Amino acid sequence: MNLGFIYGLVSGFIIMAIVSAITVKNLGDEKEFLRKEVDFLKNTLNRITRVAPLRYLADKNGILIGTCVSSSHLTDRDYVETLIREFSVVTTENELKFEIVHPSPNTYVFEPADRIISLAEANGMRVRGHTLVWHAQLPPWIVNGNFTKEEWKKVLREHILTVVGRYRGRIWAWDVVNEAVDDTGSLRDTVWLKNIGPEYIELAFRWAHEADPGALLFYNDYGIEEVNAKSDAVYRLIKELLKRNVPIHGVGFQMHVSLDNPPNPQKVAENIKRFTDLGLQVHITEMDVRIKLPATEDELIRQAQVYKEILEVCLNSKNCTAFVMWGFTDKYSWIPYAFPGYGAALIFDENYLPKPAYYALWETLFSKAIWTPTSSD
Numbered sequence: 001m002n003l004g005f006i007y008g009l010v011s012g013f014i015i016m017a018i019v020s021a022i023t024v025k026n027l028g029d030e031k032e033f034l035r036k037e038v039d040f041l042k043n044t045l046n047r048i049t050r051v052a053p054l055r056y057l058a059d060k061n062g063i064l065i066g067t068c069v070s071s072s073h074l075t076d077r078d079y080v081e082t083l084i085r086e087f088s089v090v091t092t093e094n095e096l097k098f099e100i101v102h103p104s105p106n107t108y109v110f111e112p113a114d115r116i117i118s119l120a121e122a123n124g125m126r127v128r129g130h131t132l133v134w135h136a137q138l139p140p141w142i143v144n145g146n147f148t149k150e151e152w153k154k155v156l157r158e159h160i161l162t163v164v165g166r167y168r169g170r171i172w173a174w175d176v177v178n179e180a181v182d183d184t185g186s187l188r189d190t191v192w193l194k195n196i197g198p199e200y201i202e203l204a205f206r207w208a209h210e211a212d213p214g215a216l217l218f219y220n221d222y223g224i225e226e227v228n229a230k231s232d233a234v235y236r237l238i239k240e241l242l243k244r245n246v247p248i249h250g251v252g253f254q255m256h257v258s259l260d261n262p263p264n265p266q267k268v269a270e271n272i273k274r275f276t277d278l279g280l281q282v283h284i285t286e287m288d289v290r291i292k293l294p295a296t297e298d299e300l301i302r303q304a305q306v307y308k309e310i311l312e313v314c315l316n317s318k319n320c321t322a323f324v325m326w327g328f329t330d331k332y333s334w335i336p337y338a339f340p341g342y343g344a345a346l347i348f349d350e351n352y353l354p355k356p357a358y359y360a361l362w363e364t365l366f367s368k369a370i371w372t373p374t375s376s377d
């Protein structure tokens with residue numbers, strides 16, 4: 001299968017649509033004509049997207065497209081089928097967070113993460129490991145820990161060496177430090193900052209690198225998608241880390257956004273550029289676009305536009321190498337719990353039917369793959 005074949009398929013369907021349009025129109029029934037056309041086009045699109053799903057087209061554009069995955073949904077057949085058909089990279093949603101993977105000092109629980117990682121490997125998907133150092137989802141023995149500074153360092157080092165070491169060579173990229181900067185641009189007041197001091201960030205990257213020198217190491221945060229006070233602070237922090245030769249390879253823009261206040265694509269592009277200029281990769285790591293419920297058709301179409309704009313920015317930025325969403329079906333999403341009254345944030349509905357946002361991503365990847373000249377052109 002190649003792009004020419006898919007291009008031929010699309011053209012074929014368009015010709016058939018025109019022929020059928022003329023035929024039906026001759027029948028003189030305008031309403032029936034429109035209904036049949038819409039059904040025909042939807043059917044056609046569905047068939048084409050089965051032949052060339054998102055991951056196939058993303059690959060043609062040289063990027064990975066992905067979603068977070070929860071091990072608890074892996075018994076849902078439709079979930080797994082859609083996941084492996086459409087995506088080329090997965091992020092562990094909760095399974096590698098401290099609370100779950102390391103619930104007590106001498107206990108590590110790897111089975112839920114193992115299930116996700118094995119599924120990814122069996123289906124040619126890469127894995128983003130999430131996350132080694134965060135202020136949330138910590139077990140009680142850490143939240144209430146009473147150790148000396150040296151002991152805290154030992155705890156964190158042992159945690160990172162064990163978790164990263166176990167998956168050495170299998171996890172493509174790690175969110176090493178997550179959300180370490182607060183909304184004012186200061187370092188967030190966390191258990192790690194309090195007990196180790198600001199050097200915990202540098203140490204975490206160094207230990208992760210020691211455990212897996214081949215893994216890409218990311219700083220990941222929300223609210224840093226555009227140039228603003230918080231992204232300025234993250235920029236300064238990373239620049240300083242690079243100056244000290246700390247092994248950091250990328251920055252993750254979470255991109256949890258609301259249709260009430262969508263991101264400005266030019267400002268996101270400008271921000272990606274300054275991190276790219278530091279020699280870093282950028283990943284969109286957790287995109288979702290929440291809508292006040294019930295979502296209208298018009299809102300779903302505006303939502304599609306937001307997804308499309310951010311994907312375009314990523315495709316046009318040479319170091320933006322992965323576009324990852326925080327889930328893919330509205331059946332499972334953190335949004336209704338965290339933002340009561342909001343939802344419909346993802347690209348498939350609760351029944352795994354593609355929403356306008358899915359088609360917008362598909363069309364963006366398809367057009368770009370078709371129209372971008374290759375080196376032999």
Ligand code: G3I
Nearest residue numbers: 068093094130131136137178222254256286326333334338
């Ligand atoms: O596993 C327990 C279950 O045993 C219990 O019955 C149930 C009762 O509430 O809770 C379950 O744990 C929940 C866990 O997700 C697993 O589903 C927690 O309550 C819930 O707080 C937790 O939420 C996660 C959230 O991070 C915590 O902050 C979301 O699933 C997860 O999607 C979300 O992910 C974060 C990223 O890691 C960082 N960026 C923001 C993003 C969204 O908040």
